[in-house]
Amino acid sequence: MKKKKTIFAAFVLLLIVVVGGAVAYFTDVDEKTNVFTIGSVNITLTETNWDTTDTTPANGVPDASEGLMPGETVAKNPAIDNESTKNDAYVFIKVVVPCTTETTPQEIFTYTINTDTWTELTGSAVACTSGGTATHVYYYGTGGTLTVLAKASNDTTPTSTSKAVFDNVTVRNTLKGTEGLSGNKSIVVTGYGIQKDGLASVVPATVWTYFSN
Amino acid sequence: MLVKKKLFLIGIIFFIMFSISGIYALTSDVINNTESMVSTSYVDIKLEEYQNGESYTKENEVVVPGEVVPLHVKINNLGLDCYVRAKITYRLNNTEYIESNYINGDYKNWTKKDDYYYYDSILNQSEVINLFDTIQMPDIMLNESFGDKLVVHILVEAVQAKNFDGNWYGVDVKKAVDKSYSMDSDGKSEIIYENNADKYIDIDDGFFNNLGGLLPGDNIEDKITIDNSSSKRIKYFLSIDKKNFNQEEINLLENVNITIKNGKGEEVYKGKLTEFNNLFLGLYNSGSNELIHFIISIPRNLDNEYSKIVTKIIWVFSVEEENSSINPDTWDLQFDWSIVIFIFSALGLLVVMILEKIENDKIVKNEEG
Numbered sequence: 001m002k003k004k005k006t007i008f009a010a011f012v013l014l015l016i017v018v019v020g021g022a023v024a025y026f027t028d029v030d031e032k033t034n035v036f037t038i039g040s041v042n043i044t045l046t047e048t049n050w051d052t053t054d055t056t057p058a059n060g061v062p063d064a065s066e067g068l069m070p071g072e073t074v075a076k077n078p079a080i081d082n083e084s085t086k087n088d089a090y091v092f093i094k095v096v097v098p099c100t101t102e103t104t105p106q107e108i109f110t111y112t113i114n115t116d117t118w119t120e121l122t123g124s125a126v127a128c129t130s131g132g133t134a135t136h137v138y139y140y141g142t143g144g145t146l147t148v149l150a151k152a153s154n155d156t157t158p159t160s161t162s163k164a165v166f167d168n169v170t171v172r173n174t175l176k177g178t179e180g181l182s183g184n185k186s187i188v189v190t191g192y193g194i195q196k197d198g199l200a201s202v203v204p205a206t207v208w209t210y211f212s213n
Numbered sequence: 214m215l216v217k218k219k220l221f222l223i224g225i226i227f228f229i230m231f232s233i234s235g236i237y238a239l240t241s242d243v244i245n246n247t248e249s250m251v252s253t254s255y256v257d258i259k260l261e262e263y264q265n266g267e268s269y270t271k272e273n274e275v276v277v278p279g280e281v282v283p284l285h286v287k288i289n290n291l292g293l294d295c296y297v298r299a300k301i302t303y304r305l306n307n308t309e310y311i312e313s314n315y316i317n318g319d320y321k322n323w324t325k326k327d328d329y330y331y332y333d334s335i336l337n338q339s340e341v342i343n344l345f346d347t348i349q350m351p352d353i354m355l356n357e358s359f360g361d362k363l364v365v366h367i368l369v370e371a372v373q374a375k376n377f378d379g380n381w382y383g384v385d386v387k388k389a390v391d392k393s394y395s396m397d398s399d400g401k402s403e404i405i406y407e408n409n410a411d412k413y414i415d416i417d418d419g420f421f422n423n424l425g426g427l428l429p430g431d432n433i434e435d436k437i438t439i440d441n442s443s444s445k446r447i448k449y450f451l452s453i454d455k456k457n458f459n460q461e462e463i464n465l466l467e468n469v470n471i472t473i474k475n476g477k478g479e480e481v482y483k484g485k486l487t488e489f490n491n492l493f494l495g496l497y498n499s500g501s502n503e504l505i506h507f508i509i510s511i512p513r514n515l516d517n518e519y520s521k522i523v524t525k526i527i528w529v530f531s532v533e534e535e536n537s538s539i540n541p542d543t544w545d546l547q548f549d550w551s552i553v554i555f556i557f558s559a560l561g562l563l564v565v566m567i568l569e570k571i572e573n574d575k576i577v578k579n580e581e582g
Contacts, residue, residue: 024516025429026253026373028292028389030260034284036350036363038305039275087275197275200282210279 042084043091043149043193046161049075061184071173076111077164078189080140082149088196090146090207093118093165095136096188099128106174107134108185111166117147118165121204124212133188138165139204146204148196165189251400253465253511254426255520257292257389258336258371276350276363281317286344286367290336292389293426294374297336298329298381299344302366305351316365318345329381335374344369376430376513387517394521400425405454407531413447414530415440421509424526429519431511437530439476439494441501446535449494453486454527462524463487470510476503486526496535 051064059066065074080091099105105128113120117140124137140162141147150160169187192211199207262269263285276282288297303312313325322342323330336342348365370386402421406414415438423433441447451473458466466487473481475495482492486509494505 024385024514025377026256026293026389026515026517026520027384027386028256028258028295028371028517029369029386030258031366031368032260032262032286034262034348034365034367035273036276036282036348036365037273038350038361038363039277194277195275199277200280210277 039087039195039197041082041087041089041193041195043089043191044081044083044159045078045093045189045191046081047076047078047189049077049167051075068171070171073168073170075167076169076187077167078191079164080149080162080191080193081159082161082193083152083159084195085152088148088151089193090196090199090202091140091149091162091194092121092192092208092211093138093140094190094192095138095165096133096190097128097136098185098187099130099132099134101131103130105130105132106172108172109169109187110172111169113138113166114163115142117142117163119143119204121208123205124208137208139208141204144204146202146207149193250523251402251424251526252394252426252523253515253520254293254373254428255389255394255517256295256371256373257290258295258297258369259289259291260367260369261287261289261341263287273362278350280350282348282350283346284348285346286318287341288332288336288344288369289341290338290371292338292371293428294335294337295371296332296374296377296379297342297369297371298331299323299370300329300368301345302364302368304364304366306361310351312365315349315351316345317347317349319343320345336371373428375428385516390517390521392521394523400427403525403527405527405529407529408533410449410530410532413441413443413532414438414449420528421507421526424509427511429511429515430513431509433509434506435509436504436506439497439501439503439505441497441499443534444499446496446498448496448533448535450531450533451492451494452490452529452531454529455487458524461522465519465522465524466526468512468515468519470512472508472510474506476505481505491531 050062052062053064054060054062056063065076068074078093078095080093082089082091095111097107097109099107107128118138119142121137121139124135126133126135128134139146140149147162149162152159194207194210201207264271264283269284274282288299301312301316303310303315320330322333324333325331330344332342344367350363370381372381372384372386400421400423401419402424404416404420417438420437421433421435423435427433439449467485469486470484471486472483473492473494475481481494482489497503
């Protein structure tokens, strides 16, 4: 009896499905497929004048920048190569400088920006902390306008290079022996690039948010 | 000779008489003949995309992570009133993301349920509504996705608003039929009265004059009044003129049902519109005055194959006195009688002419002899 009920229930269910499936109306369907390509930029940071020779002693610190004294200058010219053959780019450089351990700390190294081609991004600087670092961001351009760093034209001319953001760094000459200069001090320079095309905004501060957020 | 001439004259008179009577039989019963079109409607929506006020046609637009691309997506209703729902998928390198995190629009008139956004109201004919306004690119780590493809797929489905019970489950949504069509048809039917049937039937403002833009699930009612003003009992009949239908029209009409009930509520007929001929509606006494109800039903299971069809329904009403010697079963049979009379008249005339010729030949031979 139970089996009969089960069969009957299955039959009713089948009937409902069949009847339900028979319902049709006048209909229409439309569709769109939108394909977006995430832009590609391939950049490298170069320092053509940075002497990396490390022989006396071979300790991981380039000889030319080892044992620097206050007021002494060493060649360092960071620039950006755009190696992409497809996309022009806007580029930025971030410089992180070590600071002294004074109550009012100072940046240990100074440099002079090549302001004819690079501009510090207003509001981006992070001031020194005692024994910490200071940060500066520079955009390739002037007067609030980004300069396009052209794509590499072809494989035989594989790069398109910006001018250097600065050419030398100097050890601040107001430093005193008690300000904790022992050990190695590093300036960290980082390059950023973003494709020129497709940006909703080309205001330097807005474009920088793609990297800072 | 005089007799033969008289016979010849009589033959001509008969010929003319029966010829005219035959033509009269062919035309005299057509009382009302008006242009008419019966049609099925359709659902037709168009998905449109705009950017900066212009149609969006870009392919492979280059974007950057986190970028917000203005893309105004709209649904334009080119057909009749309908319900719509939309499904949006957002894939980066075949990985599906939760689209609501990236698709931005004003959804106050939409309700999200499972994978679909359902528009809360009926989308009226010629109405355009907004689906969304911007697409944001994933805010992913730079360099990791350079060159990757982001695919945003938008699917919009529509179903007729009228007769739809709101249950999308099981609805087989198909693309609208692509052919030209005008929605202006008001759907008037044509009526032919035979044997002066119009004198014994009262039809106010036409019969089924609202068969334009029919939809699955439609039930359309109309009625006639039997008005036997004669002194005799009359039989009433109904036919559909099926001539000149193309295959598409036949396919549609074969799926249209009709129910006919007399004034007592008794079912006279229930079945396909195309499956009766010379249907007996009833025998009514002199002085009878009674309504006959008709219900035309379009089955719910008709799909787009039956949309955008324009056809013509010709209702043929005929009457017959109860003891008429003429079998009124078909209008064609009356026509056949006329033809028979016509043929006999022609044969009679031919015989007379042959006899005349033989007589003339004899006279000529006798004169020569």
